[in-house]
Amino acid sequence: MGEGSEPAGGEKYRGLIAGAQRETRIKVAVAHPCDEVSLRGAIEAHKLGLIEPILVAPLARVRNAADAAHLEISGFELVESAHSHESAAKAVGLVTAGRVEALMKGSIHTDELMGAVVAREGGIRTERRISHCFIMDVPGHPEPLIITDAAVNIAPDLDAKVDIIQNAIDLAHAMGVREVRVAILSAMETVTAKVPSTIEAAALCKMAERGQITGALLDGPLALDNAISPEAAAIKKIVSPVAGRANVLVVPDLEAGNMLAKSLSFLAGADAAGIVLGARVPIILTSRADSLLSRLASCAVAVMVAAARRKAAGSPLQ
Incomplete structure (x- = not known):
């Protein structure tokens, strides 16, 4: 090489x-x-x-x-x-x-x-919010996983998440990903006022439908298993082009993202490349x-x- x-x-x-x-x-x-x-x-x-x-x-x-x-x-x-x-x-x-x-x-x-x-x-x-992406090489997973934001934005609001997602989508395209599939993660796949991240996820998906986020397929809220496991998505009867096949994972906040990335690194043997965009x-x-x-x-x-x-x-x- x-x-x-x-x-x-x-x-x-x-x-x-x-x-x-x-x-x-x-x-x-x-x-x-x-x-x-x-x-x-x-x-x-x-x-x-x-x-x-x-x-x-x-x-x-x-x-x-x-x-x-x-x-x-x-x-x-x-x-x-x-x-x-x-x-x-x-x-x-x-x-x-x-x-x-x-x-x-x-x-x-x-x-x-x-x-x-x-x-x-x-x-x-720039006018774009600065955010961090981990590009995870997870053993046994078919393609790299982009996780955002686990290092810069501590508790991003809805507007910040729009930029965080767009940064990740642009990154995926730069990496040559043909179809960018974004999962907005939460603890569950149903929308409920008791869990604010589920409401934000639903709003972000609607924003994508209206062209406020471009270049990818979005779905959420999705729990982690429903985002990356086709079997888990099928059991929950979630039908979408993203569920079970996500290659970009958007976490609710920095704490969740940091724990997810480090869990993959230290328990699943994943490597984590890191880049800041925006x-x-x-x-x-x-x-x-x-x-x-x-x-x-x-x-x-x-x-x-x-x-x-x-x-x-x-x-x-x-």
Whole structure:
């Protein structure tokens, strides 16, 4: 695969990486890659032909980290910063200068990076709500599952969920998903005033019917089993093109999404790639616990999103 060796495991992720390798390599500002994990992810993504990293960090720290891990970074552009806060600000500045098509989180806290992204002065927000998507590679499941939002929006209201869903739909299309099937999750499949998320789910489905959400089939409320298991949907007599076949799962709030994603990771052996959408460029958001394959898949997804935006805009950079 490309210039590097093929990562082991994760058939669905290997497919994403192969798809991204057919696109143009993108320039990525890596914010504060001052440890082995974040450096190795950027270097391996470069070897696979996915990204051209620009490392934004205190130069002594990043070089010491590379030397300690026996990693070669001499071929990469380095941008000096004094500390992690400035790393985030300068990485975002590379976006506003039109030099990069994506951001990548290094050994920096998510809040610090996202603070620079949403800053009133020099930030890169758009009219679209910023949201996070996990792209889950679940063993035994036929296709990747997109889960949103499990990392950014704590308790999104109805209007925020419209953007959260649209971001996920656009992501799925960028990944090459032919039919995007969105399940609005709750604890049950019936609408009841006692469970507010069921009412929101019904409203979101009606909004899709009226063209306020586009590009996908929506159904909800659906319990998780009815969303991903055809047998469970049949037992409940739920007939829809989404029930039992969903490839996008929209959770009621961050707590539910975080528990769902981590349950799949730690109990079902799933890998979780992560990306933030809704800003001027995709943001590769990974955890210290993520495998190298997950980090590469996150980069691959960012390449696909950047390529889709480039094609839509008809220009090399957004």
